[in-house]
Amino acid sequence: DAGVTQSPTHLIKTRGQHVTLRCSPISGHKSVSWYQQVLGQGPQFIFQYYEKEERGRGNFPDRFSARQFPNYSSELNVNALLLGDSALYLCASSLRGVEKLFFGSGTQLSVL
């Protein structure tokens, strides 16, 4: 079975632009979580979705939004990009809640 897949793997944007990152969970997993990992830091929680509903939100500005589709895939959107948004964005899926997260390889976003 395929693991968590994320696209694109790398992305370069300029300040002020917006970006959409995509994630497909492991088959059968209904929950998706998004994390931001800045270089040298641990992952920071952004969102969790379960059955298409937001179940948790971290301390991120409203420029960050996400949604989950009926097939349980998910998108993370970031508007008005700032230099500080440069990071590895990780998607993780789990069966239901957040007991055990399985991570994708991430999308490396560079904002110039």
Place this chain on the structure above:
Amino acid sequence: GEDVEQSLFLSVREGDSSVINCTYTDSSSTYLYWYKQEPGAGLQLLTYIFSNMDMKQDQRLTVLLNKKDKHLSLRIADTQTGDSAIYFCAERYDKIIFGKGTRLHILP
């Protein structure tokens, strides 16, 4: 608030045991985890322990939990070059909170 602390760097000789330590703040944590991250990759769940357990062993990995001191440790027996990575401690209450990671360096 929630916080997970771990030392940033550990250097160990190949064949020795590695012990990575972590402290956490939320006494209500239900699960505690160890994740491994290799360069350019996402995080891989290595092992986890329920908060009502003291120890868990899984092949070369041993997790010890001291709830009184809110201290978690990961012991890797017979450390190999393939164990070179960043190891993240994490706690779960309503969401999973990660530490900053410990970079494990293996000496020949």
